[in-house]
Amino acid sequence: MTKAIRIHRTGGPEVLQWEEVPTPEPGPGEALVRHAAVGLNFVDVYVRSGLYKASNLPFTPGMEGAGTVLAVGPGVSGLAPGDRVAYGTGAMGAYATERVIAADRLLKLPASIGFETAAAMMLAGMTAQYLLRRTYAVKRGDTILVHAAAGGVGLIMCQWAKHLGARVIGVVSTSEKAALAKANGADHALIGHPDLAAEVKKITDGAMVPVVYDSVGKDTFMASLNCLAPLGMMVSFGNASGPVPPVDISILSAKGSLYLTRPTLATYAAKRADLEHMAGELFSVVGSGVVKIRVNQTFPLAEAAAAHSALEARQTTGSTVLIP
Ligand code: NDP
Numbered sequence: 001m002t003k004a005i006r007i008h009r010t011g012g013p014e015v016l017q018w019e020e021v022p023t024p025e026p027g028p029g030e031a032l033v034r035h036a037a038v039g040l041n042f043v044d045v046y047v048r049s050g051l052y053k054a055s056n057l058p059f060t061p062g063m064e065g066a067g068t069v070l071a072v073g074p075g076v077s078g079l080a081p082g083d084r085v086a087y088g089t090g091a092m093g094a095y096a097t098e099r100v101i102a103a104d105r106l107l108k109l110p111a112s113i114g115f116e117t118a119a120a121m122m123l124a125g126m127t128a129q130y131l132l133r134r135t136y137a138v139k140r141g142d143t144i145l146v147h148a149a150a151g152g153v154g155l156i157m158c159q160w161a162k163h164l165g166a167r168v169i170g171v172v173s174t175s176e177k178a179a180l181a182k183a184n185g186a187d188h189a190l191i192g193h194p195d196l197a198a199e200v201k202k203i204t205d206g207a208m209v210p211v212v213y214d215s216v217g218k219d220t221f222m223a224s225l226n227c228l229a230p231l232g233m234m235v236s237f238g239n240a241s242g243p244v245p246p247v248d249i250s251i252l253s254a255k256g257s258l259y260l261t262r263p264t265l266a267t268y269a270a271k272r273a274d275l276e277h278m279a280g281e282l283f284s285v286v287g288s289g290v291v292k293i294r295v296n297q298t299f300p301l302a303e304a305a306a307a308h309s310a311l312e313a314r315q316t317t318g319s320t321v322l323i324p
Pocket residue numbers: 040041042043123124127148149150151152153154171172173174177215216219237238239240241242263264265266311312313314315316317318
């Protein structure tokens with residue numbers, strides 16, 4: 001037997017229950033992993049609350065973990081018991097002491113990267129990678145706008161974008177978070193967004209920005225569009241404040257022939273070659289110290305409900321890790 005968080009009905013943090021479950025056996029193409037650390041991500045909140053539909057109840061949430069391979073199923077090559085691995089894509093089920101997962105979602109960890117760091121960075125870090133390098137390829141001299149700049153994805157994006165030569169405008173909700181975003185590469189940290197476009201206009205001398213990375217959703221969508229330069233790219237990649245309501249696309253022409261995309265990590269990392277490339281770039285920037293992974297909160301996995309409450313109440317900064 002092993003221990004896992006299970007959800008029998010969607011709802012508030014209280015639906016996260018710590019239970020004993022049978023230890024799974026790895027089938028063809030799968031590996032059994034013992035977690036040393038599990039990553040907490042906002043997507044876990046969407047799934048727990050029912051905003052994103054999980055297929056069957058009960059289920060174990062969680063998209064990200066790091067640990068040691070215990071066994072591999074038939075047909076798995078290149079992985080063996082004892083390997084140190086991590087993942088941030090694939091099927092849900094990370095909130096468990098042990099789990100099986102498709103072996104082609106696992107990445108071997110460089111010796112320099114510890115399990116807690118890995119569990120804090122795989123999902124958020126590969127997200128930062130595709131957002132900054134593919135969705136809109138940030139160039140030296142670009143000024144970019146990043147919402148939730150002191151969060152898990154946010155702090156990684158600020159550091160990585162700075163390294164790419166961008167000027168980063170972060171948006172946060174408190175002065176403490178502003179200081180943190182600035183300490184991690186943001187050149188400007190705007191608190192709240194009463195008139196975001198006016199602030200961005202001042203900072204950019206009227207040019208506005210070529211890209212906005214908006215993970216807040218409902219509360220910030222319109223304000224974000226107003227910050228874009230003509231032909232700018234609106235990247236709406238999350239809904240921390242709630243989903244964006246349906247949009248009349250003529251607004252994109254009225255505001256300057258804007259582009260709008262709603263990307264997900266699952267699409268960008270679907271092919272094994274892309275996954276390896278994305279993880280390789282992440283391991284490189286973390287290994288060289290260009291990006292520092294800020295694990296600012298840890299909770300026992302059994303207390304995942306408290307971790308969810310803190311994340312939803314905007315009380316966390318940087319990454320949060322759950323320890324089995
Ligand atoms: P964060 O650590 O960034 O936490 C969310 C932050 O959003 C909060 O700290 C808060 O920062 C801000 N926020 C603004 N409004 C609200 C609100 N009403 N309720 C709660 N938080 C709010 O989380 P993650 O790093 O895990 O994820 C960041 C975002 O990126 C999420 O929206 C997530 O869904 C998205 N994401 C999308 C991916 C994709 O591929 N599409 C992949 C990974 C993440 P502040 O207080 O400063 O406003």
